[in-house]
Amino acid sequence: MAGRRRVSGSSVVALCLLLVALVACGGRPGADPVRADVQRLLDRRAAAVLAHDAAAYARTGTGTGTGTGFGNLSAIPVADWSYRVSEVDRAGDSATAEVELRYRVEGYDRGAVATARTLRLSRDGTGGQWSVDSERPAEKSGQQPWDQGAVEVVRGARSLVLGVGQSTAALRGYAGLADRAVPAVSDAWDGAWARRVVVVVPRSVEGMAGLLGSPASSYRGIAAVTTGETGGREHAPADRVIVNPDAYGLLGDLGKQVVLTHETTHVATRADTTSATPLWLSEGYADWVGYRDTARGPAQSAPELTRAVLDGGVPGRLPTDDDFGFTADADELARAYESGWLACRMIAAQWGEDRLNAFYRAVGAHDERAGAVEEAMDEVLGTTPEEFTRQWQDYLRTELG
Template sequence: MDPVRRALVRLLLPALCALVAAAGCAAPDPSAPAVDAQVRRAVADWAAAPPARLAGVPLEGWSYEVTSVRREGDRASAQAELRYRLAGYDTAPAGSGRELTLTRDGAGAWRVTADGPAQGAPPQLWDQGEVAAVRGARSLVLGVGQSPQTLSDLAAGADRAVPAASAAWPGPWAGRVVVLVPATLDAMAALLGRPADAYRGMGAVTTGATGGGPAPADRVVVNPEGYAELSSAGRQIVLTHETTHVATRTATTARTPQWLSEGFADWAAYRDGPPAPAEAAPTLARAVRLGDLPAALPEDAAFAFGGDQDAMARAYEGAWLACRLIAARWGDAALVRLYELAGREPLPTALDQALSTDLPTLTKAWQQALREDLA
């Protein structure tokens, strides 16, 4: 280094050190690693005994993976990922972001004093109250604020839904279903992280991952208010529809058109007692009678929660009638084959391979069926 540069370094070094000090940099707290380890041990101890609100729930693998610790005096908070399984139902651990609060007692020991959802993460069912569990032959129903009779009735309905879904979907799946029943519509919406208006009037929805692999945490989540308004037959249709979504999950991807996914689930739900098309599709029937024949199969956006209710009803009804047509004209096996292919191939390719037809031809056949069945 030449003399001029050495002189500049000598001049600038004190100034740089002063800037670092002014920015608030300080020597690391030597006690931080020890506190971090103590907090992690306290969280591990907490995980050894799941909340009392879950006393009747078959749990396994309950653990917290701490991702960060923040301490302020005798209080600390830990960000963690909760992992657990419902024994006999989940194929892999389900996950949930959590924030735990800890305090240090007079003896210096850290203890968890609160455990809740992390910022931005939805609550879990047990965050809303004590969870009651009812086991069916093929189902597990978990509820908060519900009567034992309500949960037992749901378990019986879910037990009937599982073989109905299996009859429609011959592909491999677990053959069992988990049903969550929160106390209110607002509580349901909180579990799903959406506004309550998105689910108003609906009987239930299904959660879970898509992408061609097994979803460890498929859950049918019941809207207790919408479900209560349904007839006995309507409740069974809803449970079978949602259970079919669970059954077809491994074949459902972002490629799968919503009209095929939702239409197939309704087709499965109506197979045992097929209603007259105009009876099961009253909103679309009314539109067709007024001359408003759909120009195309329903777009994915038409199925979005919280939108125009009539438009969504027409989309669901049209999707069911499309799948009903495919099964009647090409056969049940061809409909299943189309569903399998549509999850991994472009729709035109799937239609060609499964039905030896194309989208314009299918659309025209569907429109003709709507005229005949609904008008």
């Protein structure tokens, strides 16, 4: 029939290949070659860090836009180090990459620390290789110690101290305090934990705030904090005790030891501290461990609450989480910590230390805050929140009045 032509088998194959090509061109975009190139570059950079190979690291770019270079981090004993590129914004021979850095300190971290980073890159001419021009914390992310300068590492028997802008002697002092804190915590807390601690000591309170990604004004009166994720054992891979050297330096010998023991307690109990755990319990328990082996009595260790009780101001309730805000009035914040400490001290005195530990774990085992304390008090202590509060108020009058 005129106007018709038979299509052969080979023509069908050719037609299908043509259609595939057209779909590939007009359908889904192919993989971004620049992103793949950047990922390969960062894989080489990570391998250089793990191999402690300064020359190989330099071949990936300087990365010194904020003072971050290989020399700043080379002393840190890392077991894992990797980058994952999430986004690349390219403009000609320049690009900005948003990446996730994951690293693990050898012998101390069960899992990796994850932190968001922003890298600026460039390449020499079309088809040239990309190199890193700068690497810094992503927006709203905290700094890492090496972002603030060269990190000096001091190893204790049970601790690892990472310092920036501190003398070796000062860092050894922190290691000694941490080494004494670890067995003190293990003697009180009967749960499983690594029995090791990483302490980070920046140059100043501004350095502490930079590590935490918050304003320095939030931490001026805070001697130390512990970072880490709550939510169960599988979500508690890597804790850091971060010291504010400005406030910490004002403490006496006993105060310094109590603070390091308090923060180390947070490391030990992290796996059993969840969103169900109120701050009066987690902070009170840490203070209980911190003061447990000292000779200081309640009136000495709880001066603000003592003044309130002597003035007839026995608290009407246990402190709420809001009472522990770093921006709260200093006296109110002190009373919140002292109230939580004395609540835990009362449990240890009246129910025993084993029951205090069991109560802590029972609260954290709940999926949510609602009902967690009430059920744990009933199951472990055989009391109610109302009766517990009345006992605690009587305890304050007896110990502080």
